[in-house]
């Protein structure tokens with residue numbers, strides 16, 4: 001029976017996420033996937049989490065199964081505030097808000113700051129999941145180009161004056177999708193602008209602790225304090241299935257987050273919050289981060305070497321200093337979207353860059369994830385991709401030659 005219900009315009013407008021659609025294909029076991037942003041499953045700390053679960057049930061019993069505070073359970077906020085403070089962030093339990101992953105943080109940000117049609121300023125490209133979260137408010141995206149130092153902040157001031165954005169959204173560390181890290185100079189510049197025009201900066205920071213080379217850059221939050229809302233998550237540090245993230249926010253915003261989150265889900269899963277607390281308390285977190293860093297660093301290196309060996313001339317890429325992603329630019333005129341079926345035929349997948357641009361269609365770009373596949377699979381997958389790209393570059397240059405011959 002088909003139902004003939006009238007749904008809201010908003011619901012109708014929500015396009016299926018390109019990434020979700022592609023992930024469906026890449027779930028096939030015979031495909032080497034560089035598509036999702038998935039951590040390595042074999043590195044999930046299953047044993048330590050099992051112990052934490054047992055500890056929670058024996059220590060907290062029914063309390064771990066009860067409704068709890070919208071802001072998050074106290075022990076988790078305390079241990080997290082302590083950890084973040086030791087890393088130089090001025091955090092207390094009163095401005096630490098537990099979310100159902102940082103994706104929920106993005107949803108709350110949209111609802112707190114945006115009326116329908118309001119503008120927000122962001123990097124170009126930007127995180128696709130943020131676009132999805134913000135789209136519910138039908139915002140106008142005021143995009144600022146990036147170079148190897150991140151958002152070109154010099155270009156932002158004119159746009160702020162013209163469009164009056166409600167907030168500035170950035171992924172300053174190892175951006176998803178580009179892998180680029182904003183330089184200290186640009187961070188200072190951005191904080192200055194946020195202060196001058198009194199616009200909050202939202203720094204979405206799932207990858208900051210996953211640096212493999214180079215020097216740590218002070219976070220926007222540490223530079224801008226109350227001007228900056230920082231979102232964090234355990235998704236990439238422990239596992240995404242936990243669905244535990246956090247926001248560092250000033251007290252007024254905390255109150256608004258609280259009311260909005262109550263309407264959405266009352267609070268984040270009580271049991272899981274206690275599990276994460278016990279996991280950290282037992283001293284597991286830092287050693288686990290070291291372990292995944294060593295592994296992801298190796299995989300990043302393997303991917304970079306394989307790209308050098310197999311990708312044809314004219315294909316460029318950005319080598320990230322951390323995070324999970326590597327950004328690739330094909331020669332102008334080659335569409336990464338159109339090439340995806342050929343790649344899937346070779347049993348390898350990536351995400352085309354196009355959906356990460358709110359407006360412009362830079363369809364000659366793509367994102368490769370290097371955390372999920374094992375080193376041997378990375379070598380093989382990049383070799384297969386190299387073949388697809390070489391053929392496409394050759395076809396393009398043949399076409400150009402033909403066109404040139406006709407013109408002359």
Ligand SMILES: Cc1ncc(COP(=O)(O)O)c(C=O)c1O
Pocket residue numbers: 037100101102103104127129171176204205206232233234235240244245
């Ligand atoms: C920049 C960015 N923000 C937010 C998220 C969502 O993370 P979470 O699993 O904490 O909701 C991701 C996930 O890939 C991300 O890359």
